[in-house]
Amino acid sequence: MIPYGRQDISDDDIDSVVRVLKSEYLTQGPVVPLFENKIKEYCGASYAVAVNSATSALHISCLALGLKEGDIMWTSPISYVASANSALYCGAKIDFVDIDFDTNNISVQALKIKLKEAEISGTLPKIVMPVHMGGHSCDMKEIYKLSKEYNFKIIEDASHAIGAKYEDQPVGNCKFSDITVFSFHPVKIITTAEGGLALTKDKNLFEKMNILRSHGVTRDETLMTNKNVGEWYYEQIELGLNYRMTEIQAALGLSQLDRLDDFVSTRNEIADRYNKVLTDFPLFLPLEDQKVYSSYHLYIVKLKSKSSLQRRVVFDNMRKNGVGVNVHYIPIHLQPYYKKIGFKYGQFPESETYYNSALSIPIYPGLSEISFEKVIINLSHSLELDYK
Numbered sequence: 001m002i003p004y005g006r007q008d009i010s011d012d013d014i015d016s017v018v019r020v021l022k023s024e025y026l027t028q029g030p031v032v033p034l035f036e037n038k039i040k041e042y043c044g045a046s047y048a049v050a051v052n053s054a055t056s057a058l059h060i061s062c063l064a065l066g067l068k069e070g071d072i073m074w075t076s077p078i079s080y081v082a083s084a085n086s087a088l089y090c091g092a093k094i095d096f097v098d099i100d101f102d103t104n105n106i107s108v109q110a111l112k113i114k115l116k117e118a119e120i121s122g123t124l125p126k127i128v129m130p131v132h133m134g135g136h137s138c139d140m141k142e143i144y145k146l147s148k149e150y151n152f153k154i155i156e157d158a159s160h161a162i163g164a165k166y167e168d169q170p171v172g173n174c175k176f177s178d179i180t181v182f183s184f185h186p187v188k189i190i191t192t193a194e195g196g197l198a199l200t201k202d203k204n205l206f207e208k209m210n211i212l213r214s215h216g217v218t219r220d221e222t223l224m225t226n227k228n229v230g231e232w233y234y235e236q237i238e239l240g241l242n243y244r245m246t247e248i249q250a251a252l253g254l255s256q257l258d259r260l261d262d263f264v265s266t267r268n269e270i271a272d273r274y275n276k277v278l279t280d281f282p283l284f285l286p287l288e289d290q291k292v293y294s295s296y297h298l299y300i301v302k303l304k305s306k307s308s309l310q311r312r313v314v315f316d317n318m319r320k321n322g323v324g325v326n327v328h329y330i331p332i333h334l335q336p337y338y339k340k341i342g343f344k345y346g347q348f349p350e351s352e353t354y355y356n357s358a359l360s361i362p363i364y365p366g367l368s369e370i371s372f373e374k375v376i377i378n379l380s381h382s383l384e385l386d387y388k
């Protein structure tokens, strides 16, 4: 089966991990800070906090921004469930903003309308969490402007988007957000097996996230109640978690970072080739905003037929023939858990239409010529075209 995405592990990556295994520290050593510094510098952010998953990073981002019971967070229905769950972990309420057809990202127009209505009904969000679907940045400048007008904080769920750019600047610089989060799950752009990271320009947010990832415990005397007790002394000053990244994970990530730009340019080359070959297929192909350089974590086509039946047929047929297509994502508000807390079919129609037609076809740096051809042939047969 050709997967829709997969990791690319080199001998250098393996050596890097083995070096840590032979070293003194398997966790809480020098490699995690090296990894954090390298990403922070790459992105042009001031602070980085590496953790054991993007889900954890989203959770401590929400906590650091003070999200709590009685607060509301908004995100996109077209994301992995983790985006919305992070607000629920904090006891806050979640709501969604429908997507834009072209980018599959949160619609700025829909956001504007919803903010106006929320202002009247007194239900404005404390945080808006835009998701850069497939690695294509949201229009952050516009969202940022709205955040100033309506006084909300922004967490970018950039799980798909390390190595991507917005207005020629790296996603992760936090120019138009409070915090940006990356994921290093193996299907994402670079991997640490499991892992995630939060970036910020704000020292205060950094210090909060730094403490929250490790039990809420500090050894920094300036933060302590009792001073000069002894070398052994630490204080718990928040209710934190154990979300630490290991040295083994960081060593893999540090080594992977050397190839980040290559990974992203290879993904863009594959996307360009798909764009050319699929141009006459009955599909909507990914559109790229002028201001955006996508990392192409996903290559999502949308079937022009409005029937979800056809997507099912194409999906099943391609899987049967060894092409591991996938669907990203089932709208979060349609998950049974979310329906149980009050969401309903019909609330976010663009997202629901998107869901019926979307198909992720394989894209990853190691995708061979033969596999590429196999994807095209199978897709054309599944759509009953006579492609040669």
Ligand SMILES: *Cc1c(COP(=O)(O)O)cnc(C)c1O
Residues within 6 Å of the ligand: 053, 054, 055, 056, 079, 080, 082, 083, 131, 157, 159, 160, 183, 184, 185, 194, 195, 196
């Ligand atoms: C993968 C993903 C996450 C969760 O990442 P983990 O590192 O697996 O916790 C969150 N949001 C989006 C959009 C993702 O794709």
